[in-house]
Amino acid sequence: xxxxxxxxxxxxxxxxxxxxxxxxxxxxxxxxxxxxxxxxxxxxxxxxxxxxxxxxxxxxxxxxxxxxxxxxxxxxxxxxxxxxxxxxxxxxxxxxxxxxxxxxxxxxxxxxxxxxxxxxxxxxxxxxxxxxxx
Numbered sequence: 001x002x003x004x005x006x007x008x009x010x011x012x013x014x015x016x017x018x019x020x021x022x023x024x025x026x027x028x029x030x031x032x033x034x035x036x037x038x039x040x041x042x043x044x045x046x047x048x049x050x051x052x053x054x055x056x057x058x059x060x061x062x063x064x065x066x067x068x069x070x071x072x073x074x075x076x077x078x079x080x081x082x083x084x085x086x087x088x089x090x091x092x093x094x095x096x097x098x099x100x101x102x103x104x105x106x107x108x109x110x111x112x113x114x115x116x117x118x119x120x121x122x123x124x125x126x127x128x129x130x131x132x133x134x
Contacts, residue, residue, distance in 0.1 A: 002066035003029065009061075011054040019044055019061060023072075030065050036126050039105035040070060043122055046101045047074050052081045055117040070124040072106075076117030083111065083118070 007022050009015040020041055027037040044061070047053065055076040064071040086099040086109075102109040106122040113119075 002064050004062065004064040006060060006062045008058050011048070011051070011057060011059045013049065016045060016048055019048065022061075023063065026063050026065050026070065030068070030070065030126070032070070032124075032126055036124060040072065040124050043102055043106045044072070044074065046098055047077070047120060050081075050085065050098075053077045053085070055079075068126045071121070072124070073112075073119055073121045075112075075119030076115060077120065079111075079113065079118040082120070086111070 003026075005022065005026060007019065009018055023040055023044065024037060027040065032040075048059065055078045059077070060075060062073045085097070086102075088097045088099070090097045090100060096104075099109075102120070102122060106124055109120055109122045111118050111120055
């Protein structure tokens with residue numbers, strides 16, 4: 001069985017707490033370990049922290065929970081800025097770039113073009129022995 005939640009919030013940093021709360025609730029349903037939950041939250045924060053990725057005044061997150069997997073889609077995002085950030089060399093101050101963060105904490109990502117904007121789709125799979133799934 002797959003549960004799917006879609007959340008639309010203003011593209012504003014002050015709403016990141018709401019996003020964290022919803023993701024935390026879904027992760028609890030999956031019995032996702034804290035380390036894995038933090039990975040998902042880090043990926044979302046990396047995508048939502050930069051206003052230049054905003055393709056409008058709001059952003060939607062669709063999270064599907066099934067088995068031992070979270071499937072997270074975020075958009076609409078500004079395609080050119082997003083692709084530039086994903087392909088960029090690591091930030092000298094931070095030491096990492098957006099693409100590396102998403103590959104490392106989520107195991108990868110895909111950018112889909114939809115409705116004239118970019119949508120990032122990420123999956124987080126947790127072995128059943130760590131997720132509390134039998």
